[in-house]
Amino acid sequence: MRPLHFVYVLTLIGQSGFRGYRLVLALYALHLGASAFRVGVLLAVYSLMQAAAGWWAGRWSDRAGCYRPMLVGALAGVAGFCISYIGASEIALFAAAAVVGVAYAMVHVAQTNVVGLLSKPDERAKNLADLSLVFSLTNFAGPLLAGFSVEVSGHAAASLWFVVLSLASTLALVAGKRLLPAQCVHTHGEGDGLRELLKNRALLRVLMIGSLVFAAVDVFQFYMPVYAHGLGLPAFVVGVIMACFPAAAFTSRVCLRWLLQYMSPEGVLWRAFLLATAAFVSMPLFDGAISLGVLAFVYGFGLCVGQPITLILAYQNATGGRTGEAVGIREAVNQITRVVAPLVFGAIGSVAGMLPVFFAGGGMLACGALLLRAGRQSTPASGGR
Structure with a gap:
């Protein structure tokens, strides 16, 4: 094997x-x-x-x-x-x-x-x-x-x-065990702590973008059932709408290898952010099960490209052989976001209602697209450094 x-x-x-x-x-x-x-x-x-x-x-x-x-x-x-x-x-x-x-x-x-x-x-x-x-x-x-x-x-x-x-x-x-690389890729030295790692501005930008992706995923998984239930849709229909999201996630990852042949990882990601933004801000404009299912699929397709792409970019932007640390700090930021994001958007929904949640989420994704667009484009489909 x-x-x-x-x-x-x-x-x-x-x-x-x-x-x-x-x-x-x-x-x-x-x-x-x-x-x-x-x-x-x-x-x-x-x-x-x-x-x-x-x-x-x-x-x-x-x-x-x-x-x-x-x-x-x-x-x-x-x-x-x-x-x-x-x-x-x-x-x-x-x-x-x-x-x-x-x-x-x-x-x-x-x-x-x-x-x-x-x-x-x-x-x-x-x-x-x-x-x-x-x-x-x-x-x-x-x-x-x-x-x-x-x-x-x-x-x-x-x-x-x-x-x-x-x-x-x-x-x-x-x-x-024999199939795995045995050597260390980085040895301990001075100035290689977490603070030094976070001085890498390209990596820091990737971490910020990755946190936006995870926040957007969790906000959808929490608020879409609430919104659909408020429209009076049956529980089974709500389940079908929610199932469109993981179906789109799987589809997007099947397509990702092909997309990377024609665009850089950052190029794929900022376009995916725009697609997800358009889908998310459109959701409160519709109340039909089919239209919400289609939007959930489009949103999932765009958003779930983000998780593997930010992983690729984190690996590419790790310096000095500190790839494991870059992947690890990305995981840490994502898990913290998974805890904090529902609390923040829950507070927004409690105070201002459902509509501001959708527009705040869309604005968050749009900021991610702008952050990517403003950054330096990486080499198309390259493995990085």
Whole structure:
């Protein structure tokens, strides 16, 4: 098996577990009688622990190679899944969320970094785009497995399904160790802390744009059901409208490799931002299920190009071999945004109503497009530095 294909398989197995476990946590907490607020705090802990460990995990993968962070992360995931099975309490779920959040950061950052390291410079953007397609598959497979495992085995025993998945990933990783690059790509030296990394203005711009993408995704996932419900649409129809978004996300990532043959990553992204902006500000102008479904698809297509593109740009703009750190700090910023954005836009909606939320979100995306347009264009479809 080719090394890249091996990493893709590892990613599909391991990250399906991590992404599905988020749903298991929420369902288990509700089963134990937790309020909606406490469930929100639980999921925030999961995201914030990923944020806290992101840069550190990237720094480790740059210095020690990617094998050890992936191995330790997979084993830590096993430990976290076992906590929720053994504990059977809200306190245990919070502990499990913290452990699994850190484990996920180690695995995710190292797997992303190793794909870049295994790629030739002129193929790196395309290979990272393929990795984003694998991420889309895990976003589908993980929640599907979570719901099925809870239905078949119950809330506590569902955690054991993810233990098995993580152990399978660990065994595959150990068996295929020789396929991974062993050398460190960056050694510790003076002046290479987080502050120095953030002095890279090109990378800082990518982080800002990436946070806008994640904010826009979460705002849509929260406010579209509220808006559709307010129009009196049935729950099934609301579900179909929401399903148009991940369908578009998968479609956009299938098309991304082709788009990168004709445009630079930044060129693709700023056009995608404009497309998403137009779709989002148009949503309050329509009240039909079909029109909202079409707009949700267009919005998802434009917006979900942004996640893999910002990953590609973060990797390209990392200097001094600090690619893992760049990927890690991107993950940290994205997870913090995932917690903060719903709170900010929720406050706007509570004070001013639904319409300003759509226009504020559209304005945010338009600012991202302008920020990209004003920046220096990168080389088309190149792997970067």
